[in-house]
Structure formats: C-alpha cells, structure tokens
Amino acid sequence: MKFVASARNAIRLAGTFAAAALIGTGTVAAQEPIRIGAFLSVTGPAAFLGDPEQKTLEMYVERINSAGGVLGRKLQLFAYDSGGDAEKARTFTKRLIEQDKVDVIVGGSTTGETMAAIPLVEQAQVPFISLAGAVVIIEPVKKWVFKTPHTDRMACEKIFTDMNARKLTKLALISGAGGFDKSLRAECIKVAPKHGIEIVADESYGAADTDMTAQLTKIKGTAGVQAVMNCGFGQGPAIVTKNYKQIGMTLPLYQSHGVASKEFIKLAGGAAEGVRLPAAALLVGNILPDSNPQKPVVVGYKKDYEARYKSDVSTFGGHAYDGLMIAVEAIKRAGGTDRAKVRDEIEKTKGYVGTGGVVNMSPSDHMGLDLSAFQMLEIRNGDWTLVK
Numbered sequence: 001m002k003f004v005a006s007a008r009n010a011i012r013l014a015g016t017f018a019a020a021a022l023i024g025t026g027t028v029a030a031q032e033p034i035r036i037g038a039f040l041s042v043t044g045p046a047a048f049l050g051d052p053e054q055k056t057l058e059m060y061v062e063r064i065n066s067a068g069g070v071l072g073r074k075l076q077l078f079a080y081d082s083g084g085d086a087e088k089a090r091t092f093t094k095r096l097i098e099q100d101k102v103d104v105i106v107g108g109s110t111t112g113e114t115m116a117a118i119p120l121v122e123q124a125q126v127p128f129i130s131l132a133g134a135v136v137i138i139e140p141v142k143k144w145v146f147k148t149p150h151t152d153r154m155a156c157e158k159i160f161t162d163m164n165a166r167k168l169t170k171l172a173l174i175s176g177a178g179g180f181d182k183s184l185r186a187e188c189i190k191v192a193p194k195h196g197i198e199i200v201a202d203e204s205y206g207a208a209d210t211d212m213t214a215q216l217t218k219i220k221g222t223a224g225v226q227a228v229m230n231c232g233f234g235q236g237p238a239i240v241t242k243n244y245k246q247i248g249m250t251l252p253l254y255q256s257h258g259v260a261s262k263e264f265i266k267l268a269g270g271a272a273e274g275v276r277l278p279a280a281a282l283l284v285g286n287i288l289p290d291s292n293p294q295k296p297v298v299v300g301y302k303k304d305y306e307a308r309y310k311s312d313v314s315t316f317g318g319h320a321y322d323g324l325m326i327a328v329e330a331i332k333r334a335g336g337t338d339r340a341k342v343r344d345e346i347e348k349t350k351g352y353v354g355t356g357g358v359v360n361m362s363p364s365d366h367m368g369l370d371l372s373a374f375q376m377l378e379i380r381n382g383d384w385t386l387v388k
Helices: 016-024 047-066 086-098 111-124 152-165 179-195 213-220 235-246 262-272 281-287 295-309 315-334 339-347
Strands: 002-005 010-013 034-040 075-081 104-107 128-130 145-147 170-175 198-204 227-231 276-279 375-380 383-386
Touching (some): 047 295, 047 315, 111 179, 227 235, 235 262, 281 315, 281 375, 315 339
Parallel strands (some): 170 198
Antiparallel strands (some): 375 383
8 A cells, every 4th residue: 555645745556455355354454554755856957866756665565465464564655846945844744743753764765855855754753764865864773764875975974985996096076066966076085185185175056056067177187186076966966977088088087976867868768878886786687797695686776676567677766675675674574663662773783785875873873784795887888887
C-alpha cells in the first residue's frame, strides 16, 4: 500500500494486491501497517535525484508487500514531492510526523531539504535516513539522523587520491551555489593539504547561470593549474563541462558523485569524454569483478529498476533502496516499530551490503561507509569505465 502526494495535493493510492492481502488475511488485516514516510525532490531542479528515489521506494514497498510484508505487517508509503524546496520539506516532515504518524522517514533528496527536516525529527524522535550527500548531515552525530550516500568529504578524498596517483598537485575549483555544492567545496578546501593538494583558483557560479565561460577562462589563465574540479550537481556541471570543451581546456576535469547518473552524460554530450568522478559501484555493476560482494546486489537492483521503468539506473535511486532496506532490517531486528528500538537497530547496522557499499554503522558513525565504497570512474564513449 502506498500514499503519494505532491506539493499541491495528496492522493491516496492503494494497490489492489495490498488491498486484497489485507482483506483476505485476517491476521494481517488486524494489524496496523508499518508506515514509511518520504519527502523527495520528484519535480524541480533536483528531479534527477527525487524521481528515481520515489520510483525505487514504490517498487520495493510493493515487492515487500507482495512477499508478505515485514513481521506479518504491510508497508504503507507516504511520499511527498518537496520539489527541492527546504520550506516544503519542513512542511511535509511535520505532516509525516503529526498527521501520517510514520514509523520511520527515508528521504530528503538534497542537503537543504534534509537540514530543514532535522530539527523536527530530532524533536519528535523519529528515525530519519537521509538520501543527501553533505557530511554536515551526520557530523556532528545527531541521535535520530542517518544517511546512505557517500559524503562530500569522501568525494574530495577519492579525487585527491586519484590526483596523487597522476602526480597532480595544483587544483582549481569551480562551484555552484547549492547547499551540497558549498559543503563539497568547503570539505575539499579543508582536506586538500592532507593530500598535498594546493587550491590555486576558486571560482563560483549561480543556480540560474547558463554560461560559465568567464569563470573557466580565469581558471585557464591561472598559472600552475594542473586539474579542475567542479563542486556541484544538476545542470550546472553539464554546462561547466560543455564550456570547458568549448574554450579548449584539456586539463583533467573532475566532477563529484553529485552527477553520478547517465543524465549527466546525456546533458554534457561529447564534452564529457575523459571526465572522472567518484561514484558507487551501482553504475558499473556489470564490469565489477565477481569477487566484489556488491556485484549481485547492484546487478539485481539495476535489472529490476530498468525492467520496471524502462530508464537508466542511477546511484540516487540506489540511495533510496539502501535506506529502505536498512530501515526494514532494523524493524525486523527490533521486533516491531517502537521508534527508539528501531533507531538503536539502525545504528547497529553491520555488514549490510547495499548499492552504496558495505555499511557498518556505530554510535559515532551514522553512515557506515569508508573510502573503499567509492569507485573512480571515467567517461569513455558515452559510458562509465573503471579507472584501474
């Protein structure tokens, strides 16, 4: 059973398979459903995040219900479209807590939306698994807040490790104006000295900018630049990549995991050739070695998603898959939906093999991924390749 809503309206949709199961099974019908809440950027500038996230949640809630539910109870999904707007995210979080009375929230496509929701979930003591990237979500640790994506700091460190291997030490940054963009830039500046990387140029662009030629021309004229990194997500990085090619820049260009979907390649076109970025194993599941424990998980998810929706899989849908499965497993171990017990069990997650990596959480780590969870990818011939 699922409940899907937009910023304007809320429409209750009950799948016939769920309704039939609830009516036909007296034991199940007598029990309350497990209520899963979500607020996602299904429309708007961050739709490339929220759309696959919502589709993933809907698909796997249906699958879990068709297999009998969790602890003999059906899942009921309450999903709202916040459109990337922090204020809407706050409003929908309040609705999920007070009206829908959800047991756990899996959502928050962007850092801005997530940060707007955190004070509410902390006050209400509702377990919250965010799908956004910034490290500020989990540092400092917040009792009721967890996340599935790799952090922006990890992206910086993965890129810097690759630069070290290529004997590159002088980096130029060009960054967007969003919450993730700013956080990624700040983290890269913070950890660069540890990796022997010197930031020699630092440019920025606005959310509505459609040409970054001026900023890139400044970078091109900066003495000593050996590589360029774009801190951003959405259409901005595709524009940067195109402009980069147009002004004849040939230095190595790095993007972040914020563009880890085929949509970026489509938007950037041939200009994306040679671009490197850190990303989850999901994007390259078919070419992972058979010894990689993630391979069956990511290949299975990719097959299911692409068969259902006839569109390319992205790491962002994978974040929702991991968030839902971590929550479901925690509810099983807790033996029910007591929020405090579920929170404790999420925090005890160990050895969960997901699309993002092998997750090992603890009281001091509410994400549970290390740098090995990132693959360094390079775009070749319009597709992802593994950097050896």
